[in-house]
Amino acid sequence: MKKLTGFLMILLALISISANETAETGKPLVYRLPIFSNINSTVWVHTQKAFKEAREMNADMILIHMNTYGGEVVFADSIRTKILNSDIPVHVFIDNNAASAGALISIAAQNIYMRPGANIGAATVVNQTGEEMPDKFQSYMRSTIRATAESHGKDTIIVANDTIVKWRRDPRIAEAMVDERVEIPGIIEAGQVLTFTALEAVEHGFCDGIARSIDDVLEQLGVPDAEVVSFRPTFYDNLKGFLTSPILRGMLILVILGGIYFELQSPGIGFPIIAAIVAAVLYFAPLYLDGLAANWEIMLFVIGVVLIALEIFVIPGFGVAGISGTILVVTGLVLSLLDNVVFDFSGVKTKELMEALLTVFGGMFGGILLVIYLSNRWTASPTAPLSRITLQTSQDINQGYVSVDTHYKSLVGKTGVSSTVLRPSGKVTIEGEVYDARALEGFVDRDENIKVISFTSGQLNVRKI
Incomplete structure (x- = not known):
């Protein structure tokens, strides 16, 4: 712990020295955040840390260097909100692709720059297999991308003594990137999802300039001599991003509850309880370090497990202790995902609560179905992967059993x-x-x-x- 504290102090000192040197030179400081992968929990973790470091270094602007085909909408929406609420100007350089979730993030930025041949658009919500999701998901995405475009307001243009007021980024065009039913004369016909090339994006207000490199972007931003500091994720950042993935959280919940259940069926220190403990540590550790999971929330989970054990071994049947234990276990898992202060949920949005509930219950019920499926696939036949540790023979009466x-x-x-x-x-x-x-x-x-x-x-x- 002392080594970790010392390392953090050295890191903060280096950041402070770098900021002081920048202030002494008088050069503008541009903080660069590369996004070169699908938008997921890891990218969201990187974004949060990058914005925090940019504030600590008093950066003049944040430049997102992007090349992505999209990703998970929930994390794209979180990054979009982070950009819109940032007190530091955020710009984006699309270095080839800003598709789907990448388009939503780009439209949130103050200025968009694109490499020649780059694309932006195709923001229709799809599932893991690429199939279009039901309209209720598309409706949410349409509303979100319209609101993002509207946030940049309107420009007043004077042409031949006529005053023209137009959207800086037309919400209708943004919506056409999601909904194939939107038709805009001269731009897109119905039945097609809109995707702009770099030149088309410039023409219609979704690109502020063509740039071949970061230096070109800085030149157009008016800070050609700016010092550029790039975000560099640590091993812990990547591990935390992996552990906070909703899918992995669901699997960890499955292992926690499944391990507890099987251990209670055969008391003693065995593999099930060890697996449950490891899964619980992996579930709560990143949330605890982030300040989301408080001590009392983890204690709720532990007390719930103890009550369930008492119900099974001490109090026959399934009564108050068992029901209370189950409620406490689920409550501990859900509350650890929410940014609440004790029982003050005023800062927790309904969307965040629903996501937490969906993660926990989805992990429980989805995991049960997965276990049933895998048990049939991995143990049903003599050639299955786990056939050697399962009973494959029957004990018939005619054989003396x-x-x-x-x-x-x-x-x-x-x-x-x-x-x-x-x-x-x-x-x-x-x-x-x-x-x-x-x-x-x-x-x-x-x-x-x-x-x-x-x-x-x-x-x-x-x-x-």
């Missing part, structure tokens, strides 16, 4: 003494051994002589002599 002890059959006809009162079930002693027995007729008092008449389901049927 029976479900009860055959020793009981040899006791038929023998006599003994009732060890307890048989009302009608109890204990009897035969040849010095105690057995479960049931009286065929009425009750039998203790220390009465009995005779074994028959046996069923591992229990002797006796009659008083």
Whole structure:
């Protein structure tokens, strides 16, 4: 811990020295954020850290260097909101592609610059297989991209003594990048999703200039001699991005709950509980370090697990303890995903709450279906991957396998003494051994002589002599 603290202090000192040197030289500071992959949880983690570092260094502007085919809408929307709310001007340089989620992020920037041959558009919401999602998803995306274009306001242009007021970025054009039903005369016909080339984007207000390099962009921004500092992610940044992926969170929830369940079925320290502990650490650690998961939220989860264990091993049945434990476990998992202060949820948006609930319950129910599917695929046949650790044979009666002890059959006809009162079930002693027995007729008092008449389901049927 001391080494980590020392490293952080050195890092902050280096950042401070760099900022002071920049201030002394008088050169503008441009903070560059490269986005060269699909938009996902890792890119969102990088964006948050990059904006924080840019503020700490008093950067004059942030330049997003982009080349992406799109990604997850939820993270694109978060980055878009980050840009719109930034007190530092944000510009984007599209170095080839800004498709789908990339287009939404680009439209949020103050200025857009594109390399010759670059493209922007095609923001229709699709699933993992590339198929278009239902209209309710498209409706949300249409509204979001329109609002993003509208946020840049309108320009007033005077032509031949006539005043023309027009959108700086036309919301209708932005919507056409999502909805193929939108028709704009002279730009796009119905039935096609809009994608602009660099020159087309300049013509219609979705590009502020053509640039071949970062230096060209700085020249057009009026800061040709600016110092450029690029964001460099650490190993932890990439690990945190991976661990905060909604899909992985769902899988971790599956391992946590599944591990607890299987461990409670076979008490003792085994693989299930170890897997559950590791999954819980991976689930809560990045959230705790980020300040999302507080100590009390993690304790809710732990207390919930303890209550479920008490319900199974101490209190027979499924009552208050079991229900309370289940509620606490789910509550702990959900609250750890929300940026709340104790029970103050005033800063939590409904959208964030729904995402947290969807992640937790989706992980639970989706994981159950996945386990059923994989169990059939991986264990059903002798050649399946996990066939060696599963039972592949049946124990048939014709092979000598029976479900009860055959020793009981040899006791038929023998006599003994009732060890307890048989009302009608109890204990009897035969040849010095105690057995479960049931009286065929009425009750039998203790220390009465009995005779074994028959046996069923591992229990002797006796009659008083």
